[in-house]
Amino acid sequence: MQTSSSGRPLDDVVRRELYLAGLPHADAVDVEIASTALASELVERARTAGRTVILSAHTMERTPPADTLLPLIDRAVAMGADVTKIAAMARDIEDVRIMLALTLAARERGIVTLTMGAAGTLGRLLLPAAGSLLTYGHVGTPTASGQLTVAELAALMRRLFDLASS
DSSP states (O other): OOBOTTSOBOOHHHHHHHHHHHGGGOSEEEEETTOHHHHHHHHHHHHHTTOEEEEEEEESSOOOOHHHHHHHHHHHHHHTOSEEEEEEEOOSHHHHHHHHHHHHHHGGGOEEEEEESTTTHHHHHHHHHHTOSOOOOBSSSOSSTTOOBHHHHHHHHHHHHHHHHO
């Protein structure tokens, strides 16, 4: 949770209080890797509460090269992540390929990879097939470009995964 409903960044103090208020009610906590101080505190508190720790990075402008993204996974693990989540804006099929390569390289370590944008819609289906632990579909209003509705995503995944298991 980095922004308010108005789209403005939340103050770190407000973010901390929201995380702490929600932690007893959550199965997992997802914190940005770049929020080092907040992540350090929340990882410890989440561990004490028996919660899953997801540490994430989002690149909203473009998909960086895989050799830039792989160290983020190492950093997240060193910070205490159970799962690392990397979300990137996919401008074209090459960006989806980069995220696919990242997923394949890190799938044994517990990774979530997501692609955003019109080109990223394909990644919403492809990356879970390659080992990403989850994908997102929206109910109502998309929270990122390229998201399918939950109904569309479920229907496509059932169809594709049924074909793959045949």
